[in-house]
Amino acid sequence: MNHSANAVWKGNLKEGSGTLDTQSGAIKGQPYSFKARFEDETGKSGTNPEELIAAAHAGCFAMQLSHFLAENGTPADRLDAKAVVTLIPGTGITESALTLVGTVPGIDNAKFQELATKAKENCPVSKALGAIKVSLTASLA
Structure with missing residues (x-):
């Protein structure tokens, strides 16, 4: 696929500046620039590759965890996942920090932590980011 x-x-x-388009059309003509990438952390001047990696990582992680929770017999009502990708100019992308708040009826914290860690380690985007630190802070709502 x-x-x-x-x-x-x-x-x-x-x-210079550029535009990004995705196959699905979810992103079409989205501007990006040096300023958006290296100077403006508000996100108001356009997107950047790191923001898109963060979106991909958060989405992939949440989907993977939802699968593991369902397999465990404790499907999630809600998984609120955030990824913060750190870029150090001159060095590169150094980390993706995942933060998760889950609403998962019938699960204890130890099992939730185990499955969240397993999802962090096994989601395809985490695997693709194997050259950097991937961290996780997970809690139940």
């Missing part, structure tokens, strides 16, 4: 995205960049690194 293949999924795709397209990036168009015009100009040099600092003054």
Whole structure:
């Protein structure tokens, strides 16, 4: 199964800009730039590759955990997953920190932590990010 995205960049690194499109159309003509990537942490000047990696990681992790919870007989009512990807200019992406709050009836905290850790280690995006630190803070609502 293949999924795709397209990036168009015009100009040099600092003054140039680009747009991103995804196969699904969920992202279409989304601007990105040096400022959005390295200077503006508010996210108001456009997206950036790290934000998109964070979205992919949070989504993948939540889906993987939902599978493990269902297999355990304790399906989740809600999984609120956030990923914060750290970029250090000149070094690169160094970490993706996952934070999770789960509403999971019938599960104790120890089993929840076990399955959350298993999901962190086994979701395809976590595996793809194997060159960096992937951390997890998980709690039950």
